[in-house]
Amino acid sequence: MSLKQNLHNLKLKYQGTKMEQTFNALHTFLYMPNNTTHSGAHVRDAADLKRVMNTVIMAMVPVLIFGMFNAGYQYNGQINGFENLAFLSWDNFVVGLEKILPLLIVSYGVGLGIEFIFATVKKHEVEEGYLVTGMLVPLVVPIDLPLWMLAVAVAFGVIIGKELFGGTGMNVLNPALTIRAFLFFNWAAFMSGDKIWVHGAIDGIKKANGVDAISGETVLGTLAANKHVGYSAYDMFMGFIPGSVGETSTFLILLGAAWLLFAGIGSARIMISAVIGALVMGLIFNGIVDAGVITESSKFYSLMHFPFWQHLLIGGIAFGIVFMATDPVTASQTNTGKIIYGFLIGLFSILIRVFNPAYPEGVMMAILLMNVFAPTIDHYVVQANVKRRMKRLKLKTA
Amino acid sequence: MADNKTKEKEPLFSKKNLGLVKDPLADNNPITVQVLGICSALAITAELKAAIIMALSVTFVTAMGNVVISLMRNIIPNSIRIITQLVVAATLVIIVDLTLKAYVPDLAKKLSVFVGLIITNCIIMGRFEAFALGNGPWKSFLDGIGNGLGYGIILVIVGFFRELLGSGKLFGFEVLGNPVDKTGLYALGYHNNGFMLLAPMALITLGLIIGFQRSRNKSLIEETH
Numbered sequence: 001m002s003l004k005q006n007l008h009n010l011k012l013k014y015q016g017t018k019m020e021q022t023f024n025a026l027h028t029f030l031y032m033p034n035n036t037t038h039s040g041a042h043v044r045d046a047a048d049l050k051r052v053m054n055t056v057i058m059a060m061v062p063v064l065i066f067g068m069f070n071a072g073y074q075y076n077g078q079i080n081g082f083e084n085l086a087f088l089s090w091d092n093f094v095v096g097l098e099k100i101l102p103l104l105i106v107s108y109g110v111g112l113g114i115e116f117i118f119a120t121v122k123k124h125e126v127e128e129g130y131l132v133t134g135m136l137v138p139l140v141v142p143i144d145l146p147l148w149m150l151a152v153a154v155a156f157g158v159i160i161g162k163e164l165f166g167g168t169g170m171n172v173l174n175p176a177l178t179i180r181a182f183l184f185f186n187w188a189a190f191m192s193g194d195k196i197w198v199h200g201a202i203d204g205i206k207k208a209n210g211v212d213a214i215s216g217e218t219v220l221g222t223l224a225a226n227k228h229v230g231y232s233a234y235d236m237f238m239g240f241i242p243g244s245v246g247e248t249s250t251f252l253i254l255l256g257a258a259w260l261l262f263a264g265i266g267s268a269r270i271m272i273s274a275v276i277g278a279l280v281m282g283l284i285f286n287g288i289v290d291a292g293v294i295t296e297s298s299k300f301y302s303l304m305h306f307p308f309w310q311h312l313l314i315g316g317i318a319f320g321i322v323f324m325a326t327d328p329v330t331a332s333q334t335n336t337g338k339i340i341y342g343f344l345i346g347l348f349s350i351l352i353r354v355f356n357p358a359y360p361e362g363v364m365m366a367i368l369l370m371n372v373f374a375p376t377i378d379h380y381v382v383q384a385n386v387k388r389r390m391k392r393l394k395l396k397t398a
Numbered sequence: 399m400a401d402n403k404t405k406e407k408e409p410l411f412s413k414k415n416l417g418l419v420k421d422p423l424a425d426n427n428p429i430t431v432q433v434l435g436i437c438s439a440l441a442i443t444a445e446l447k448a449a450i451i452m453a454l455s456v457t458f459v460t461a462m463g464n465v466v467i468s469l470m471r472n473i474i475p476n477s478i479r480i481i482t483q484l485v486v487a488a489t490l491v492i493i494v495d496l497t498l499k500a501y502v503p504d505l506a507k508k509l510s511v512f513v514g515l516i517i518t519n520c521i522i523m524g525r526f527e528a529f530a531l532g533n534g535p536w537k538s539f540l541d542g543i544g545n546g547l548g549y550g551i552i553l554v555i556v557g558f559f560r561e562l563l564g565s566g567k568l569f570g571f572e573v574l575g576n577p578v579d580k581t582g583l584y585a586l587g588y589h590n591n592g593f594m595l596l597a598p599m600a601l602i603t604l605g606l607i608i609g610f611q612r613s614r615n616k617s618l619i620e621e622t623h
Contacts, residue, residue: 146587160602164609186593
């Protein structure tokens with residue numbers, strides 16, 4: 001008997017019992033649901049919610065694999081030197097896998113566990129929204145984050161951030177970012193600073209001369225501290241820099257973006273306008289420095305002087321724009337709204353990044369802020385449209 | 399007055415009078431049901447001790463203020479009643495403020511402006527306006543006590559969770575162990591939840607209490623439009 005038949009039999013066996021939702025979810029996760037619509041619209045897209053979610057996950061897999069290699073590369077490199085270290089080596093991958101796999105398991109275990117419990121209690125189908133969130137979370141947290149913290153944050157994000165609002169599709173804030181924001185404000189020592197972004201840095205492994213063997217500082221941290229950045233633009237673009245698992249490789253994120261656009265899931269409007277927003281803000285800051293308003297004595301100098309286009313290569317901004325700002329639930333729904341929404345995300349990301357060095361990653365707050373404003377943007381876009389058409393109507397009738 | 403006759407017959411602690419104290423504790427709670435006085439509930443609940451002092455201060459002001467307003471209710475001209483109420487509330491708050499500064503200066507410092515801001519606490523003006531102006535002093539006193547304690551009980555619940563989870567203490571005692579020496583829970587790798595000390599988590603805690611109460615007593619759920 002095939003797997004499909006087995007799952008189908010299980011589904012029939014538990015129909016009408018408490019576990020109905022659970023087995024139904026397992027079945028439809030892998031196969032098309034075999035029930036037909038009885039009323040209303042009969043034209044259905046085969047790409048249902050589960051298929052959409054799976055497509056997004058596919059876009060993130062390269063980033064995840066790269067993150068595993070990079071985690072080991074940074075760790076091994078800082079201990080033994082980068083000179084003779086191959087990037088794509090088994091040693092690197094194992095280090096990353098050991099640290100990242102548990103994060104993935106905890107993220108999915110806790111999150112999906114809560115989803116299944118809610119579905120069983122509330123007797124609705126298991127909602128698929130967590131499939132993407134569960135993948136996003138390990139990609140945006142520091143590699144050495146204690147697992148229990150992740151579990152608490154995921155529980156908070158799913159229950160308070162999503163289920164209380166009515167579950168998948170009803171949440172105001174992006175759940176993955178809610179989880180990250182919760183972690184950030186709850187355990188700031190584990191979520192920011194120069195000791196967390198490379199595996200082992202937080203344990204304080206020392207070299208023979210007593211200097212910390214591993215520095216977990218990111219490029220953003222270096223800039224915020226007004227120090228010189230030692231990485232080339234190529235390194236930053238390809239992602240051979242310290243950082244959270246998913247955020248470092250702008251190249252692979254672009255690949256993911258291309259896949260999302262090809263599949264018609266990510267919104268090109270949001271992505272492009274967010275990039276433009278970030279570039280505009282970066283240009284403004286560069287202009288301020290060029291005009292001589294900010295000199296090297298200012299603590300904002302390094303961040304403002306940093307070439308505007310390179311801002312897109314460091315930190316989580318590329319990852320945020322491609323995978324989080326485009327979340328169809330929390331973004332603006334109207335086409336004009338999407339452009340405004342994306343543009344402001346880019347703008348605010350760089351603004352927060354530059355003016356709040358104690359808080360080097362601006363994109364998280366920028367997206368959460370715009371999530372809150374997305375319905376307002378939509379409201380005004382729709383109202384403007386109504387007004388425009390009313391005017392046209394009056395002109396015609398007059 | 400017709401009101402007087404029935405009152406004379408009524409025993410001091412009749413069921414109705416006791417209800418004045420009991421109702422605000424649960425089904426007519428000023429914070430969770432009427433949703434008044436939220437600001438101070440968010441501001442001073444990071445520590446249990448501060449929350450209790452605040453609760454007692456507010457109880458004192460509502461109870462005494464209710465009595466004073468109730469005694470004056472027949473001579474206050476309608477057009478200036480709000481100002482009169484404010485003067486009474488302000489006087490009592492200053493008494494509380496100075497007393498706290500004299501006897502518990504450390505706590506008074508922590509509460510800072512929030513003691514002074516009791517004047518603007520919606521619960522106090524609400525009780526003066528809605529109850530004391532139309533009821534006798536004894537009933538008003540009970541109502542003030544009830545509402546003050548109803549406010550206080552929520553403050554204490556929120557304060558309990560915030561202090562326990564936020565700084566691992568209760569009344570300043572390290573119940574979960576010492577985070578620096580790594581004793582107790584901290585030896586297992588536990589860390590304090592810094593978010594609990596910030597106002598947003600106070601609001602979320604309060605929201606959870608409101609939700610919990612309404613899930614127990616469905617009649618409190620407002621109709622949605």
